[in-house]
Amino acid sequence: SLAGKTIGMIFEKPSTRTRVSFEAAMYGLGGQVIYLSGRDTQLARNEPLKDMARVMSRYVDGLVVRTFGQEVVEELAAYATIPVINALTDLxxxxxxxxxxxxxxxxxxxxxxxxxxxxxxxxxxxxxxxQAAARLGFELVLACPADYDPDAAILAAAQAEARQPISLVRDPREAVARADVINTDVWASMGQEAEEAERREVFAPFQVNDELLACAPADAIVLHCLPAHRGDEITDAVIEGPRSVVFDQAENKLHIHKAILERHLATG
Known part of the structure; x- marks a missing residue:
């Protein structure tokens, strides 16, 4: 139980699923939530992060932060005396x-x-x-267009640590050929709207559709973290099809967020 505990949720990037699941998780555990959008904090007016971190540490028992720059979360964590949970950054x-x-x-x-x-x-x-593949020891195959690769330093560090292959290919059919799980996400993330038309053209061969699933094992399942742009990165038929587990995946955000909050905020 987190009765008597309060989290501050600092969301410079708006969200539906992440906000609702964290709030429902905290309330479900008996705690309280204070939600702050980008308009509600002094960050937009250049308050030093180290000041905000130390002040918020006097008011709440933990911070859940959804923002653009990874450095924002890291600086808040460096100066806060309470847990800081990364609910999303660009990295x-x-x-x-x-x-x-x-x-x-x-x-x-x-x-x-x-x-x-x-x-x-x-x-x-x-x-x-x-990073999860390196830590947990499973094989990961990534298919990305040229110039849209994952972070090079993260990939290199993970490959050095990994017990199973972590590979990068250009052909999505090659990536799914032995896959038990096929995962995708939007082609243009929040903040990349100006690139949307260009990205749609570049990523078109990477759509998760019935033709791509035909290249995968028959029992492969499909993940998407949502929200999905149906008809772009994934088709309506795949999301609604028998291999899709996206709504169970969405439900599990609630359970994982409960576990994270309990792990970091529970006492005794």
């Missing part, structure tokens, strides 16, 4: 990947025995999947 999305991994284990068993395919943009989700 990482660790809570979402934990939810995804929970879903994979529920549906397919121990992840160390599986091959995971990532198809599409080498974005924050891809970066966090790469």
């Amino acid at each position: 990482h999305h660790p809570c979402q990947v934990l939810s995804d991994i929970m879903t994979v284990i529920e549906k397919r068993g121990p992840i160390q025995e599986l091959v995971i395919a990532w198809v599409g943009d080498g974005n924050n989700m891809a970066n966090s999947w790469i």
